Amino acid sequence: MTHAHAAGGGAAGRTGSDGVRAPRAGAYSTWRLEWWDGAQRPVRAQWCLGRLASMEEEVYRAVSGARIALQRRQHSASCREFSVRCPRLQLRSLSAATCSVWLAAYGLFVLSQNSMVLSAAIFITLIGLIVYLHFVKIDQESLLVIGSLGIQMTSSYASGKESTTFIEMSQVKDVVINEAIYMQKVIYYLCILLQDPLEPHGVSEVVPLFQSSKPRLDCLVEVYRSCQEILEQRKIETSLELQNKKLKIEKS
Amino acid sequence: MACRRIGSNRRTLSPASSINCVNSLASSIRTHSICMVSDFFYPNMGGVESHIYQLSQCLIERGHKVIIVTHAYGNRKGIRYLTNGLKVYYLPLKVMYNQSTATTLFHSLPLLRYIFVRERVTIVHSHSSFSSMAHDALFHAKTMGLQTVFTDHSLFGFADVSSVLTNKLLTVSLCDTNHIICVSYTSKENTVLRAALNPEIVSVIPNAVDPTDFTPDPSRRDDNTVTVVVVSRLVYRKGIDLLSGIIPELCQKYPALHFLVGGEGPKRIVLEEVRERYQLHDRVRLLGALEHQHVRNVLVQGHIFLNTSLTEAFCMAIVEAASCGLQVVSTRVGGIPEVLPENLIILCEPSVKSLCDGLEKAVAQIRAGTLPTPETIHNKVKTFYTWRNVAERTAKVYDRVADEAVLPMDKRLDRLVSHCGTVTGYIFALFAVLSFLFLVFLRWMSPDSSIDVAVDATGPNGAWTQQYFPGKKGHEREKISNC
Structure with missing residues (x-):
């Protein structure tokens, strides 16, 4: 019931169509609902989770x-x-970063005719992504x-x-x-x-x-x-x- | 206004004739949000620094919002608050030479723009022509369409290469500035000539001293002798070579004459040589560097104050000395003749002979007892130059400037090209366009709406002046910057 109430409030306050994101398990094993308002004003949601x-x-x-x-x-x-x-x-920034690294590597490959460059680029992207997600x-x-x-x-x-x-x-x-x-x-x-x-x-x-x-x-x-x-x-x-x-x- | 004197090529700067502060506060409804910019601010010590601080304090008292922007001094960086909520930004910019930051006209734009926007600054007031940060701020403020005021604190020559270059830079920087303030009429003449300005946009507002800091104390003097006090940096510009000629001559003539020299500098060695050669160790005391709060204690030990400067825009030292009740003997250079009325000062030509004559006259007056008492001199001088009066007159300049329009980009380019010579004009016009494009880029990167408006410490909505300091909100203001 609480769920429906929150979603309704969200729809009323929403002007853009960023959409309601999929619910995801919260730290307290409750359902948490996220959505983003198209306008800049904050959307307020409040509901009580019973005994929690x-x-x-x-x-x-x-x-x-x-x-x-x-x-x-x-x-x-x-x-x-x-x-x-x-x-x-964001998928967008991830793909932008990957594309730029790979394009640069391809450019180097065309110049040097060494296929090592391409495999190095793949490894650099993968390791970079892991380091970024894990430490940054x-x-x-x-x-x-x-x-x-x-x-x-x-x-x-x-x-x-x-x-x-x-x-x-x-x-x-x-x-x-x-x-x-x-x-x-x-x-x-x-x-x-x-x-x-x-x-x-x-x-x-x-x-x-x-x-x-x-x-x-x-x-x-x-x-x-x-x-x-x-x-x-x-x-x-x-x-x-x-x-x-x-x-x-x-x-x- | 009794001391105002026109004629004989001499204008005394109009003294503060007992301004009614309460009335003036009530009538000043217009408040401005002012940003003072200069490379020189505390903890660095000097005339410009204390000018900015005192002026800001008096403007805050009048209800304006004031912030100060300067560069970082050693460990002192970030944002600090001084007395009465005066907010100081110490920006992490590289210092190049003599506490002045390097200038590229671009690198400081992002930070200065961010500060101007978050503090909702309406008037940018730069100080000192030696400070490149002040010029940068003027340049950026004009690009952003803010009103600009500039205060010149120093006199310049026209002959040598460095002055020619600085003067060119000043011409570029001041040709589209709304208003310029000089500290004396001589300084105004100098600035108008150097920067090829219209004299109508140049005002004269003198410096001031805090008369409560400089009170006479005749009990500290030794009346068996006559003591001549010199307090200045020991550099060429202050005429220390003249002093080294005066000391032996007068010491031979008057056995009861003592010299007390405060200050430090490269010319100290000259004075030490003189002292050594004429065996005057008991009569010439060199005190070394003095802190500002100790200057009064040195001044009150003397009868005569001697100033041997070769060039001076407005000599604060002689006002401080006169406020302590000393007879002042000074060279007639720069703006010095405007500073004190004739009966308080003996003016001489900048030569050893003329200065000796002046000192002898002063000694004779002391011997004859014809001098007014220190108390009367102090009471007279303390009405001349007060910071409240300076602030009131500066606020009038702000009112005037706020009504003026800032030049739009096309007119500004025209002005630069027509005013500063073809080559320089076109180069700086190009810089102006580039800086405008950079500003557009910055506005796109972080729009004005994404910048948090700062909590006002001073001004009409000042959190500091509303007295709820001990409360919970007080913590918000207890800010210790560390970044």
């Missing part, structure tokens, strides 16, 4: 202009997950914030490889949006400030988030707000705990 966490998905733009999807799952009040999905490898192309970056535990960042490569980093909550000083000069652009990015163990007000390191997808400011602000809510809750809890401890010490 509530989930929202919105379409934003990356700094490069590519469309990205931000998915939010609220597991509980102090535990949220954000994942940014980049567009998958990131399909999804997710951020799991658990108020009492810490922040976990996962990036999954197109080949299925995943790399995960975890930062303990006591190390996290804050989550902020920062500006940086990147290539020939000036971009906003979200980052985690790590507490300097020696100095109480110092920052020892800045860990950038969503490094490969590089969402634009409107998307970052959404994630930032949610992160701040959780961090705020945690601050209140810790201060309450401290007060309780003090009270206990005073009583004893």
Whole structure:
């Protein structure tokens, strides 16, 4: 039922004919529906998955202009997950790259009359593709914030490889949006400030988030707000705990 | 306005006659989004740097949005915020010579365009003719159709090869700039001649000093002796060779005369030789390089300030010295005669004899006790040059410029060809066309709509001036650039 509802909403909001993509198994063994809006405005879909966490998905733009999807799952009040999905490898760009390598190889072959060039080109394309999928192309970056535990960042490569980093909550000083000069652009990015163990007000390191997808400011602000809510809750809890401890010490 | 004096070939720059700041703030409804561009900015120290900083602060106070663009200084790169939300972009461009970046007229376009678009800049204000980044920014701003203002801080010759080349470049750069600001009438004359400009688009707005930084303190002086203070870089242009002639002559005549020299430079060796030869170690003290905040402490130890510059557009040092209550003796060169009224300064020709006469006159006045007290001099000088006044006058220039139209491409090409000589004109017209094509390409690669609008720190929608700093949103502004 939820399925039909979402699809209906999508059809109403859709102006282009990019089409509804095939449903694909999600990480939580539910059906996830993706579609892309022809216009630039984000399409909002929201449905509840019964006993599972509530989930929202919105379409934003990356700094490069590519469309990205931000998915939010609220597991509980102090535990949220954000994942940014980049567009998958396009058949068009793949074939363009392959064609250019092969044409160049063919040109060399005509000049040098050495057939080794052609087989080398095939191997170069294959190895290049494997390296690209395994080490470069990131399909999804997710951020799991658990108020009492810490922040976990996962990036999954197109080949299925995943790399995960975890930062303990006591190390996290804050989550902020920062500006940086990147290539020939000036971009906003979200980052985690790590507490300097020696100095109480110092920052020892800045860990950038969503490094490969590089969402634009409107998307970052959404994630930032949610992160701040959780961090705020945690601050209140810790201060309450401290007060309780003090009270206990005073009583004893 | 009592100090304004016209005639005898001498114009005193109109002083700030107690501007009512509240009124002027209320009446200035028009606000601009200004981008200051120069190669020279803090942490580099100097006149241009402090001019840009102080002017920006006063413009922010008047409600304008101001950002500064400069090149990266060592580890200081990326985006930083200074007092009152003044945003500074330190761009990673290669430094070529004397803190000035290399210029190709093209390589900085992508970044500068991105900044102009994301900050919604309306007026580009470049500083200093030595800064190639300032010229680049003017060139790109005109290609993008933004209003441009240029401030010239220095005087130039016409004779040697380097000046001829720089003057040609300046002609090209300024021929289609909307408005030019000079720091003194002499500097205006010089710039108009060098760049073959229409004098009507050149305004004179002097520099200013912060009078609260330069207050007199007579208790620090030793009244048994007469101390002459010299604070300048020890280079040829500042007339250090003249100083080395003056020192032995006057020290022989007046046994109670002491010299205090602050500053560093290649000519220091000349002064050291003089000190050695005439055995003046106890009377001539060389302090070496001074930081700006220590200058006042040196100034207040003296009675007379001596400036021996051979060329100067607007001498800040003599205003600072007069603000500390010293009697100023200076050479009559460049814009110096315009800076202070006659009763506060003794002007001499740039020769050893004339300067010695001037110093003797000053010593005689001190001996006779006819000089006004440091307090009265300070109170007089502090009304002359204030940054608020400079900002008010600059804002008027912005208002005027904002109403003007930017030359469209065809007229700009015409102007370049007709104004800058045939060869140079056609070469730069070609550059202008190429840079326009490059801009079209960049607009296709990353359209303006795909560029995030930056969060304003200053100006009418400034997040910094709305006082919700301690709140949650404050974190968004707590930005530590590392890239």
